Amino acid sequence: MKFNHRTHTCGALREENIGSHVVLNGWVNIRRDLGGVIFIDLRDRYGITQVVFEPHYNLEAHELGKKLRSEFVVSIEGNVRKRPEGTENPLLDTGNIDVMVDKLIILNHADTPPFPIEESIDVSEDTRLKYRYLDLRRPKMQRNMMLRHKLYQSTRRYFDAMDFIEIETPVLMKSTPEGARDFIVPSRMHKGKFYALPQSPQQYKQLLMVSGFDRYFQIVKCFRDEDLRADRQPEFTQIDLEMSFVDVDDVFVIMEGLMKQLFKELKGYDVDLPLPRLSYEEAMERYGSDKPDLRFGLEMVTLNDVFANAEFRVFKDALNSKGIITGLLAKGCGDYTRNQLDVLTDFAKKQGAGGLIWMRVKENDLEAPIAKFLSDDEKKGLIEKLNAEPGDLLFMLTGPKTKTLNIMGHLRLEMARRLELIKHDAKPALLWVTDFPLFEWDEETGRYYAMHHPFTAPRVEDEQYMESDPGRVYARAYDLVLDGNEIAGGSIRIHNSELQAKMFKALGISDEEAAEKFGFLMNAFKFGAPPHGGMAFGLDRLSMLFSGESSIRDVIAFPKTSSGMSLMDESPSTVDEHQLKELHIKLR
RNA sequence: GGGGAUGUAGCUCAAUUAGGAGAGCAUCGGUCUGUCGAACCGAAGGUCGUGGGGGCAGAACCCAUCAUCCUCGCCA
Numbered sequence: 001m002k003f004n005h006r007t008h009t010c011g012a013l014r015e016e017n018i019g020s021h022v023v024l025n026g027w028v029n030i031r032r033d034l035g036g037v038i039f040i041d042l043r044d045r046y047g048i049t050q051v052v053f054e055p056h057y058n059l060e061a062h063e064l065g066k067k068l069r070s071e072f073v074v075s076i077e078g079n080v081r082k083r084p085e086g087t088e089n090p091l092l093d094t095g096n097i098d099v100m101v102d103k104l105i106i107l108n109h110a111d112t113p114p115f116p117i118e119e120s121i122d123v124s125e126d127t128r129l130k131y132r133y134l135d136l137r138r139p140k141m142q143r144n145m146m147l148r149h150k151l152y153q154s155t156r157r158y159f160d161a162m163d164f165i166e167i168e169t170p171v172l173m174k175s176t177p178e179g180a181r182d183f184i185v186p187s188r189m190h191k192g193k194f195y196a197l198p199q200s201p202q203q204y205k206q207l208l209m210v211s212g213f214d215r216y217f218q219i220v221k222c223f224r225d226e227d228l229r230a231d232r233q234p235e236f237t238q239i240d241l242e243m244s245f246v247d248v249d250d251v252f253v254i255m256e257g258l259m260k261q262l263f264k265e266l267k268g269y270d271v272d273l274p275l276p277r278l279s280y281e282e283a284m285e286r287y288g289s290d291k292p293d294l295r296f297g298l299e300m301v302t303l304n305d306v307f308a309n310a311e312f313r314v315f316k317d318a319l320n321s322k323g324i325i326t327g328l329l330a331k332g333c334g335d336y337t338r339n340q341l342d343v344l345t346d347f348a349k350k351q352g353a354g355g356l357i358w359m360r361v362k363e364n365d366l367e368a369p370i371a372k373f374l375s376d377d378e379k380k381g382l383i384e385k386l387n388a389e390p391g392d393l394l395f396m397l398t399g400p401k402t403k404t405l406n407i408m409g410h411l412r413l414e415m416a417r418r419l420e421l422i423k424h425d426a427k428p429a430l431l432w433v434t435d436f437p438l439f440e441w442d443e444e445t446g447r448y449y450a451m452h453h454p455f456t457a458p459r460v461e462d463e464q465y466m467e468s469d470p471g472r473v474y475a476r477a478y479d480l481v482l483d484g485n486e487i488a489g490g491s492i493r494i495h496n497s498e499l500q501a502k503m504f505k506a507l508g509i510s511d512e513e514a515a516e517k518f519g520f521l522m523n524a525f526k527f528g529a530p531p532h533g534g535m536a537f538g539l540d541r542l543s544m545l546f547s548g549e550s551s552i553r554d555v556i557a558f559p560k561t562s563s564g565m566s567l568m569d570e571s572p573s574t575v576d577e578h579q580l581k582e583l584h585i586k587l588r
Numbered sequence: 589g590g591g592g593a594u595g596u597a598g599c600u601c602a603a604u605u606a607g608g609a610g611a612g613c614a615u616c617g618g619u620c621u622g623u624c625g626a627a628c629c630g631a632a633g634g635u636c637g638u639g640g641g642g643g644c645a646g647a648a649c650c651c652a653u654c655a656u657c658c659u660c661g662c663c664a
Contacts, residue, residue, distance in 0.1 A: 034626075
């Protein structure tokens with residue numbers, strides 16, 4: 001089909017173009033047919049321009065213009081004209097002009113779209129995902145994709161300027177036992193053998209350090225076969241980096257520089273450096289989360305010392321079993337009704353709490369079902385410690401430390417929502433969380449797991465406990481948190497094969513298994529591995545937060561549903577029997 | 589794997605206690621020369637997610653199942 005190249009985009013024309021003859025190509029956003037005159041909003045990714053078909057101006061074009069419908073693809077030629085006085089549209093950048101059409105070419109017809117292509121639409125996500133190519137035409141999605149593009153470009157510019165080298169690592173790799181479930185790829189050439197898709201390029205980037213590349217980065221797809229969430233997809237994108245001859249603070253400086261640049265270039269916001277740091281313990285005790293949202297206060301307080309001599313059995317049990325008593329002050333919520341408190345109690349119970357203790361703070365007393373179990377000293381201590389005043393409400397939870405703090409952390413977020421503590425224009429809250437435990441004990445399997453990953457270095461002063469008491473070893477690991485979201489995590493790595501062997505031993509991985517699964521890394525470490533460390537950013541989450549979205553699906557062009565399906569192309573799908581046969585696979 | 593919410597016209601939703609499937613938008617036709625959420629008049633449009641059950645009668649009740657969203661577990 002013959003058509004002319006555009007002279008302008010649909011967002012370009014202004015009053016200075018009045019009088020010029022132009023060609024515009026784009027989609028019919030909407031048609032307004034007034035009988036004698038037809039207006040078309042012509043759309044491309046740059047904007048919208050109103051084009052006009054008028055019989056006295058051009059009869060032929062007007063006749064053909066009657067056929068236009070939403071989402072037709074057209075090419076028009078015409079003259080830019082100043083809009084008649086009073087008909088300007090201030091909502092459009094091009095709103096002071098319109099284009100009188102001399103020639104219309106319909107490049108393609110379009111079925112009526114299942115939903116309107118508009119800024120904000122009220123359409124179920126299934127429908128949007130099924131017709132994702134239409135959803136992506138919407139200005140909002142176009143903006144999200146463009147912002148993501150800028151995120152890539154700015155990141156690449158930053159790391160290049162900092163002497164980092166972008167190196168691609170394999171997508172087909174060896175399955176590793178630790179961590180998330182692998183996506184598995186069968187090998188046709190090696191019967192019964194499988195590749196795995198990387199959960200992250202962790203081992204490869206460490207090997208690149210052994211190779212002397214010194215500073216590496218990559219924007220890379222990673223895959224984890226685990227259940228999904230609003231902020232988790234089975235395939236996702238990381239900004240991955242690794243540096244040699246560094247300690248924790250060196251990594252922080254690089255990352256803080258990146259955050260400063262990204263915030264400046266993408267949001268026009270100046271981040272104050274250095275970023276605040278919280279230890280894992282402190283984050284848990286004060287915010288009940290290892291990714292605390294610091295856009296608001298509402299801090300939790302550990303009350304163990306207030307109740308050190310408690311008679312009340314619930315508190316006594318908690319203290320005797322090395323548990324925790326944690327409190328939260330809800331300012332001015334003393335008028336919450338029994339019904340509201342029951343709802344919050346249910347909320348806590350759903351998270352796994354035994355119950356939720358609440359107390360209304362009165363002029364000279366505490367009003368609560370459990371008040372009679374507390375001594376006057378305890379009541380006084382509680383009020384002082386929580387800084388409570390008459391009219392306030394306070395919550396308490398008791399139980400095993402991590403779990404209880406977590407539940408209170410959820411309650412903290414819930415109360416923040418109810419009290420609308422997160423202002424729309426709140427300053428972004430960035431912080432480091434440091435000093436994670438190296439290991440996590442798992443009751444079910446009766447063994448330790450690496451909290452970060454098995455290549456994470458212990459703090460030097462804790463190395464001595466690696467064998468005797470792994471539970472008290474802290475890691476040289478750190479997370480970067482933005483507005484209550486974990487957006488990056490990393491660590492200084494083990495670079496010596498003996499320490500790495502100790503690590504595997506603590507994880508209950510036998511020498512044989514370690515040699516089989518990680519032998520190549522252990523071997524590499526014997527040939528002169530520099531001290532190194534790095535980080536990986538969740539680019540999707542970062543992109544989501546910059547776009548102001550609440551799901552990473554809104555910043556991924558073609559995402560999966562929460563059951564891992566692609567509604568557009570209907571994957572995953574069955575394959576032919578002969579494909580399976582070639583792969584030596586039999587379904588059962 | 590567990591919990592919660594949802595599923596009715598192309599889209600968003602309604603339908604009281606089980607008793608005539610409806611509205612707005614979109615679509616189609618008509619009127620209309622300055623609209624920009626055009627307006628006005630008219631029309632068409634339904635496997636009530638799917639399968640089964642009880643019942644004179646089901647969109648509604650029961651069972652199963654599928655899908656979507658949120659969430660706990662899980663995510664080194």
